[in-house]
Amino acid sequence: MVRFEGVQKSYDGEALVVKDLNLDISKGEFVTMLGPSGSGKTTCLMMLAGFEPATYGEIYLEGEPINNVPPHKRGIGMVFQNYALFPHMTIAENLAFPLQVRGMGKAEQEERVKKALEMVELPTLGGRRPAQLSGGQQQRVAVARALVFEPSLILMDEPLGALDKQLREQMQYEIKHIHENLKVTVVYVTHDQAEALTMSDRIAVFNDGVIQQLSSPEDLYERPDNAFVAQFIGENNKLAGTVQEIDKDKVATVKLDSGDVVKAQAVAVNGKGDRTLLSIRPERVAIAPKKLKNTIVLDGTIEELIYLGDHIRTRMSVAGHNDFVVKVPNNSGHHVLKEGEKTTLGWIAEDCRALDYNIYDKDHG
Amino acid sequence: MTDGTVANEGPLVTSDGRPLKQSLQAALKQKRRQAFMLTVPLLAFIFIFFIVPIIAMLWRSVENPEVPNYLPNTVAALQSWDEASGVLPGEDVYAAMVKDLQIGRENRTIGKVGRRLNYEIPGMSSLFKGSSRKAKNMTEAPFKDALIKASKKWEKLDVWQLIKRESGDLTASYYLSAMDLRFTPDGSVAAQPENRQIYIFLFQRTLIMSVVITGLCILLGFPIAYLLATIPMRYAGLLMILVLLPFWTSLLVRTTAWIALLQSQGVINDLLVAIGVVSDDGRLQLIHNKTGTFIAMTHILLPFMILPLYSVMKTIPPSYMRAARSMGATQWWAFYKVYFPLTLSGIGAGTILVFILSIGFYITPALVGGTSGTLISNFIANHVSVTLNWGLAAALGTMLLALVLVLYLIYDKIVGVDNMKMG
Numbered sequence: 001m002v003r004f005e006g007v008q009k010s011y012d013g014e015a016l017v018v019k020d021l022n023l024d025i026s027k028g029e030f031v032t033m034l035g036p037s038g039s040g041k042t043t044c045l046m047m048l049a050g051f052e053p054a055t056y057g058e059i060y061l062e063g064e065p066i067n068n069v070p071p072h073k074r075g076i077g078m079v080f081q082n083y084a085l086f087p088h089m090t091i092a093e094n095l096a097f098p099l100q101v102r103g104m105g106k107a108e109q110e111e112r113v114k115k116a117l118e119m120v121e122l123p124t125l126g127g128r129r130p131a132q133l134s135g136g137q138q139q140r141v142a143v144a145r146a147l148v149f150e151p152s153l154i155l156m157d158e159p160l161g162a163l164d165k166q167l168r169e170q171m172q173y174e175i176k177h178i179h180e181n182l183k184v185t186v187v188y189v190t191h192d193q194a195e196a197l198t199m200s201d202r203i204a205v206f207n208d209g210v211i212q213q214l215s216s217p218e219d220l221y222e223r224p225d226n227a228f229v230a231q232f233i234g235e236n237n238k239l240a241g242t243v244q245e246i247d248k249d250k251v252a253t254v255k256l257d258s259g260d261v262v263k264a265q266a267v268a269v270n271g272k273g274d275r276t277l278l279s280i281r282p283e284r285v286a287i288a289p290k291k292l293k294n295t296i297v298l299d300g301t302i303e304e305l306i307y308l309g310d311h312i313r314t315r316m317s318v319a320g321h322n323d324f325v326v327k328v329p330n331n332s333g334h335h336v337l338k339e340g341e342k343t344t345l346g347w348i349a350e351d352c353r354a355l356d357y358n359i360y361d362k363d364h365g
Numbered sequence: 366m367t368d369g370t371v372a373n374e375g376p377l378v379t380s381d382g383r384p385l386k387q388s389l390q391a392a393l394k395q396k397r398r399q400a401f402m403l404t405v406p407l408l409a410f411i412f413i414f415f416i417v418p419i420i421a422m423l424w425r426s427v428e429n430p431e432v433p434n435y436l437p438n439t440v441a442a443l444q445s446w447d448e449a450s451g452v453l454p455g456e457d458v459y460a461a462m463v464k465d466l467q468i469g470r471e472n473r474t475i476g477k478v479g480r481r482l483n484y485e486i487p488g489m490s491s492l493f494k495g496s497s498r499k500a501k502n503m504t505e506a507p508f509k510d511a512l513i514k515a516s517k518k519w520e521k522l523d524v525w526q527l528i529k530r531e532s533g534d535l536t537a538s539y540y541l542s543a544m545d546l547r548f549t550p551d552g553s554v555a556a557q558p559e560n561r562q563i564y565i566f567l568f569q570r571t572l573i574m575s576v577v578i579t580g581l582c583i584l585l586g587f588p589i590a591y592l593l594a595t596i597p598m599r600y601a602g603l604l605m606i607l608v609l610l611p612f613w614t615s616l617l618v619r620t621t622a623w624i625a626l627l628q629s630q631g632v633i634n635d636l637l638v639a640i641g642v643v644s645d646d647g648r649l650q651l652i653h654n655k656t657g658t659f660i661a662m663t664h665i666l667l668p669f670m671i672l673p674l675y676s677v678m679k680t681i682p683p684s685y686m687r688a689a690r691s692m693g694a695t696q697w698w699a700f701y702k703v704y705f706p707l708t709l710s711g712i713g714a715g716t717i718l719v720f721i722l723s724i725g726f727y728i729t730p731a732l733v734g735g736t737s738g739t740l741i742s743n744f745i746a747n748h749v750s751v752t753l754n755w756g757l758a759a760a761l762g763t764m765l766l767a768l769v770l771v772l773y774l775i776y777d778k779i780v781g782v783d784n785m786k787m788g
Contacts, residue, residue: 071690084688088706098692
């Protein structure tokens with residue numbers, strides 16, 4: 001359906017905003033471009049929509065190269081962050097705009113507008129102006145307007161960014177359902193990882209103009225390819241160390257900076273002597289575990305307990321890091337922890353991934 | 366916000382039992398008073414230096430003190446004379462006139478009466494001056510013969526009709542002149558003779574030229590404002606300085622610069638001759654005519670069009686155009702259906718600014734307009750400072766003010782002033 005082939009983009013001729021992008025999106029898929037601001041994800045979307053020319057490389061839509069096709073001939077629906085509803089037109093006029101452009105008859109226009117408004121559950125608001133609608137309603141109208149001319153591809157540029165949390169979550173499901181019902185292809189841009197995980201078939205994580213990883217939400221969370229993805233998606237514990245050995249089953253033996261030696265999945269390390277960050281999800285760590293064959297057990301001290309209802313967020317110092325987080329489920333009869341208590345903690349070796357040694361600030365929006 | 370007191374029934378009250386509305390009023394009163402106090406200096410300034418002079422001007426256009434004040438005896442004696450009778454007034458009126466002429470000469474006020482009546486019938490000024498000189502020696506009756514001997518004009522019916530007509534404290538004659546009308550000797554209103562009709566023509570010319578200048582400003586200003594609003598900030602800043610640059614230069618300097626550019630031995634003509642577009646003796650007349658006024662005034666008023674347009678365009682997100690394009694509209698269609706309608710409030714604001722400014726423009730048309738490019742304001746200024754006919758100047762000014770107000774109301778009806786955005 002959509003293919004980016006070696007696409008590069010530069011605005012100023014000095015720096016590349018998008019570096020060698022290769023991406024295949026198949027029909028009916030919901031693909032999200034996720035990344036911090038300035039990572040090149042919106043630029044990619046704008047190149048696909050035709051508002052920015054690619055500096056190098058080719059973009060294909062249904063097998064046809066579209067680099068020289070102007071935006072109005074691409075037939076791509078688009079939803080913008082600020083909705084871009086035309087304030088001087090009523091909702092019905094807004095929805096009829098793409099139909100009018102296509103020279104559709106009045107009666108058919110009205111029919112389609114009516115259907116589109118029903119689809120987003122706003123059948124009575126056709127006569128209002130955008131300013132008279134709430135943010136959520138405007139959002140729905142924007143989605144309806146992008147769909148009303150039945151494009152096979154819809155682009156969404158952070159469409160839920162301006163909504164409050166509750167409404168955002170509701171809209172996520174609604175967009176997801178519309179996608180499932182209409183079987184359109186959706187390319188969605190966001191910097192909100194929860195949104196990406198909820199909605200997407202596949203997620204492309206962008207950083208620094210490069211796709212860091214392109215895979216399903218599940219893979220992305222559980223099997224991150226590199227330290228950036230591990231840190232960007234979800235919460236992540238990092239332990240710095242040096243690779244001592246990688247065996248033929250891709251199991252690395254890592255000597256942590258504190259001197260402890262642990263085993264981990266070798267993912268983004270090449271061989272002996274490489275610096276590495278071990279990545280373990282907080283919910284995969286157990287306090288005072290039973291010592292099984294595959295379990296790695298370390299000593300730790302409880303630094304801080306935060307009660308969150310369903311779980312207790314426990315910050316510990318482990319192997320020289322004092323920001324190691326463990327999520328202790330609030331089960332009936334769980335071990336009551338105290339701050340300052342010394343205990344052991346452990347995880348299964350497969351859950352621990354040896355990634356590249358890059359530390360990112362998690363200060364994205 | 367939470368309400369501290371919960372009233373179960375009846376109107377809401379505050380903790381001390383006063384009705385909530387009353388308490389709110391009291392609380393806001395202080396604020397309103399403060400706001401008012403902040404504006405008092407400006408209000409006072411506007412009142413003293415703007416409202417009062419305008420009222421004075423309105424008053425001056427109908428005020429008529431000369432005849433009743435300086436010819437009091439004549440006015441009293443003329444009460445019993447019927448101006449429609451076709452016969453000259455009697456001896457008593459002539460006697461009163463001689464008395465007034467003598468007093469007027471002593472008090473040096475007779476010249477004012479002469480000048481006032483001269484606006485209506487040319488020659489009155491010299492009549493009053495000459496006769497007052499001779500009236501010194503008229504001590505015995507019959508005064509009628511003596512006056513007529515002094516000047517044949519005292520024998521004319523229309524002179525007396527004029528004096529009687531203008532003996533009231535108020536007059537409409539300034540407004541009539543301003544509308545190219547006059548009183549006929551019998552007191553009815555008629556058009557001025559064709560060779561004295563000028564003001565209606567000037568009002569028309571002023572209106573037409575203002576419309577053209579406003580149109581030129583829209584044509585030239587719209588693309589610049591669009592460019593300003595859409596190019597990256599660092600270039601926009603520079604361009605903005607260029608737009609504002611004229612404001613930092615005196616109006617007079619800019620107008621004079623146009624004279625240097627446009628005159629027949631000026632830069633533009635020299636250039637055209639040099640590249641062979643016009644021959645040396647076929648130099649274009651670009652100044653001291655309408656062309657000059659159009660060029661210079663458009664240049665001077667252009668920023669007043671660009672700025673409101675720019676501030677409106679700045680608020681139109683680029684995503685509107687993109688949305689329209691993604692829905693299948695060509696660049697042109699998206700502009701026409703989406704962008705342009707959203708700029709209308711800015712065009713409205715710019716239009717009314719430029720139009721109202723140009724309708725009263727003075728310096729530039731005075732310097733570059735010659736005779737065919739001068740506007741009504743130039744004639745008002747002429748009456749104020751050269752002919753000293755302040756009454757006529759006030760009448761013309763009042764009509765101009767009324768015209769602007771009427772146009773503003775029409776504009777409000779069509780476009781709606783509320784839709785106008787200055788920024």
